[in-house]
Amino acid sequence: MQKKTLQAALGHPETALTAFEVPTTVLSNKPVNAEYHLLVVSAPEEILACTPGQFFNLLCPVSDAHSPYLRRPMSIYGFDRHKRRLSFLYKVAGEGTGALTALKRGAILPVLGPLGHGYSIKDDWQKLLIVARGVGLATLAPLAQYARQQGRQVTAICSARSQAALLSTDYFRQLGVNVIALTDEDGTSDTQNLRSIIEKQIAENGVDAFYTCGSNRLLAMLQELSRHYGIEGQVALEQQMACGLGMCQCCVRPFNRDGEQVQLRVCREGPVFDLMEAIPC
């Protein structure tokens, strides 16, 4: 048994292991506002060689109230290899996230990851514009941190229902990100206003690349602006998943790639894709 397990753990000489099924220990799990929770776990160092935009597949705890069966994919909100910390920002929406809220300090949370392809920043992309709505910011937070470490100029347009629902704006400001907050309650988050703010950024400050995630509405708008102004970008997409590794082929979406429409796995070929390849659906 030991020999086999050891052999498996070391991997095959020709294929390096990149994803790990390991237990983590909950350090804290608290609501940050009415809808969102922040979960911080202590994780082994080997799983923390992450790229912003990657995700983990979480084995949510089964209780009397919730019985999730499959794992739940969750994008990385923060990771710190030195401190061995990993964090997730999640919206309580269903069986899996409902179950997650029950995790108390000291509880064991089995995770699988890091998974998928994250964001990348081309060398000549000096001025980055991040556009996100709601919990989408969770995915973009590690990107903002990485971009700032790389000395890139980052502007983040954060949109939410209300001031209270705005997430991470203080964190973004601490990183030295120029934050523009828009809310439904202030009447500033409509598509037209958002578009004119982005166009103003392009005109006055210059934008080398767009980064976004989740929302189809934002994706469609950024694609239009991308075509019009010749600005490249990347988008992180969501899709219902099972295995998270690419085996089950459940999380496919259509993409335009090399002149034809292809079905790609969000977990494996993504979750981050070229902005223009993604098809809003």
Place this chain on the structure above:
Amino acid sequence: MLDLSVNLGGLQLANPIMPASGTFSEDLADVFDLDVIGAHVTKTITREKRSGNPTPRVCEVKGAMLNAIGIPSKGIEHFLTHTVPFFNRYQAPLVASISAPSADEFARLCEEVSVEGVAAIEVNISCPNIEEDGKAFAMRPHTTSNVLNKLRQATDKPLWAKLSPNTGEVTEVALAAQEAGADALVVANTLLAMAIDIRSRKPKLGNLMGGLSGPALKPITLRMAYQCAKAVSIPVIGCGGIATLDDVLEYLIAGASAVQVGTATFISPMTMVHLVGELQEYMRTNNITSLSEIIGSVRDDEASDKPVMQEIGQ
């Protein structure tokens, strides 16, 4: 010396733990060394490229999942130029799972995948069959016979027939497959099922119906593996709801010579690695030197409640 090896109709496996088709791919090499398991069973391929079913392709129900992936396939060319070379870096034998809408197309594909580097061919005769009005070949003995006869003529490789749990004639189907020249049976595939979202009143799968897999399926496919193992003389490979060592032992005791692990790998990708280690440990602890001491050891002749009644003094 512990002997975990098993011979499946001429094909030697280092241990009886292997993946179920559709729940395994090159991608799992990210998580562990694939040579730890007994064999590599690919996702079913078709001759032509197929894009698969609309999403959602998977949903969960209590203790199980439903899937209607729809066999997306990159086609035979990709299989031969990418999949086979990838797996040939490993010692574990490669089992190619194939399917086709008609018996003739099936046989043609079977011939085409009979290449060096493919150790056995698993024929997925439990997928929808266009010629038979949406039914799978493995629903009936005569359709099973017909397709297996053609497949047998198409290859000299060991042929594994993957049976369906959706038939009421599993023993007859198993005998028909054996008669037509199958070298082993995989019992079974997923059970046709459905789930509906009560709020939207929409079926939870894009394809409306799909296959049930996971622990909830196990008692049904275990029963079928038992029935088939009783009826045929070729090896039976148990498949359905296996996640723990107890599940593996149950299938082996019922008469299966090896097992396939599917959905459990989605929940915990290291499952098969743990099962190999735990089976070894179980044999050591119980002084069992060969799997043959376990396989088919079910005490069904003593299954009546008579001994129990004696023990409680009736």
